[in-house]
Amino acid sequence: MSDTDVKLSCRGVWKLFGQGADGFLGRHPAPSLEEVRGAGLIGAVRGADLDVRQGEIFIIMGLSGSGKSTLVRCLSRLIEPTAGEILFEGRDLLRASDREMIEIRRHRMGMVFQHFALLPHLTVLGNVAFPLEVQGIDRKTREASARRVIELVGLEGRENYYPRELSGGQQQRVGIARSLAVEPELWFLDEPFSALDPLIRREMQDEFMRLQNVLRKTIVFITHDFDEAIRLADRIAIMKDGAIIQTGTPEQLVLAPATDYVAEFTRHIPRAKVVTAGSVMTPWTNGADVAGEVSAAALIADIADRVESADRPFAVTDREGKRSGLIDKKSVIDVLVGRTFAHSEGSAG
Template sequence: MSTPIQPVIKCESVYKIFGENAEKVLKKTDGEVDTESLLEAGCVIGVNNASFDVHKGEMLVIMGLSGSGKSTLLRCISRLIETTAGNIFIDGEDLLGMNEKELINVRRNKMGMVFQSFALLPHKTVLENIALPLQVKGISTKDSMARAMDMVNLVELTGYENAFPRQLSGGQQQRVGIARSLAVEPEMWFLDEPFSALDPLIRKEMQDEFLRLQSVLHKTILFVTHDFDEALRLADRIAIMKDGVIEQIDTPANIVLNPATEYIAKFTRSVRRERVLSCQTIMEEYDVNTDLSDITVSKNAIIDTVAERVLSEQKPVAVLNEQDEIVGTLNSKIIIQVMFGETNNLPINNNAESQA
């Protein structure tokens, strides 16, 4: 019998209530927090009974409107603020039970953080800004500068290493912030609205860059955003919050196809399913006796990018994994159903990733 893989981050019934009587009020509620009663007691709830796991290499996007509790939850998990109740474990260690020295060690060695504010030091160059956290750890100037230069190249800012922040565009400044957070080689990467201050075009470029970096680095990521399109584009899973409660946590495809509440449904109504679903999500089981088309598609390809090719074929199209092995098939019928049919009739394959 195999041992279950331990999550990198584990949250158990996490609460954050702001106000002098927070803990007293929470005890009286017996775990069933009523927002109105909290307001009457002079308290405001930031996070309400959040429980979830994040596994190694996974990108969980925490999404919600302003005041939903998404940034508060991220700050609880990084312990930038103290929780009112609950448990948080990092690699199996009790985060809330750590003393100051242990907490500093975890932040320096396991956590990388990027915020909406670039927070670059204006009198230091790009290279010096990136090297700063390494020097705080006691790494020599020579070694920290060499590592910082590696990060400059990674985020494709080569040639700007001696520039000052005022000489960079907003997107370039955010790249410096990203490089600085990666310089310490964190196991976990926490990003709080990192692109929200950028122009739409630059934001799209930064999303592309972020996806490129993740394909190389495979970090465990918590990414906070208020932009549903951004969440759909980046996430392995999405947690949507409202009034401190996680209304639904699931894959982008399942959230779009099966919204758990009316609140979630409002976000998903305008989303075109073919722009969210991948081939592996809707592929049918492969029968070795099937007469296949000459064309093939990747299991990770989004339906929107392959629909025209599949629709033009009379025969089923093979879906291939990274090793070019056939793991399923697509046909024009299922593509039409995705684009124009009822969502509850779609044969969604939730285990496709693990099976492939």
């Protein structure tokens, strides 16, 4: 990964709450959790390092109180970190003035939170256009932009509805549209679907993925739900007690957990939902008689029926379409029943 691939990163970010937090870090540059607690402080974020790549969905997850929401608020400087660096396109946001940060948030960042915070006296159109009004954009221009985003999120025809006249899922769509109206380069979403019932939540996840396929935003997304994370994420960072324990793809976290905590966190996830064909394939054999082709990036859950029902293996193709391996019904069944397997040396996933 080159520096030009990174949209947002942080290095050694700390957020301590309590009296004397700044001085404490000056005396103890890398304190343990026990030392932080022993000083009567709360280590909401402890030494966080991460890189968010251009155009990816980067999910931060952990149990309640793990520090994920505090970290995101530090990344956007809604709260001030106690120490560290936050780099947005290589520029340290901690060196930006308050006025500069306001401009960055208004024009380059979008934010969606669990509670929609819609303005009840404004219509859908008024709510979506509101951030553009704050920017000083004239009414005709901002409403035209708002209508385009409203159509994008599937609310065309409801421009004149008030929030009280909408369902929970529709209100969330308004919140998403409002954050997109400023055409943000970086999009923060803090558990945006957790207040919705399961069916609407699933629909909103589908809608979110549809939007991402169209817009290709750089997204930092918070959730405590691993099922949601593996549906949406390119990569995931797992937090515990304010620290980032492990960062990786869903497949990496499930198959190679760095700690017992990560292993327990991912234990109930069906492997077929995260394991790719490239991870279980055997090396390609020239002249092999195959039933068809599957991508190395294809999830086992998505190809299981095809591979299991065939009497011959499938060729596994890499990103360039070159045949790089073979996958057969035994490999698929091993994943489905939870048997262990060796990672392919030639994985192209």
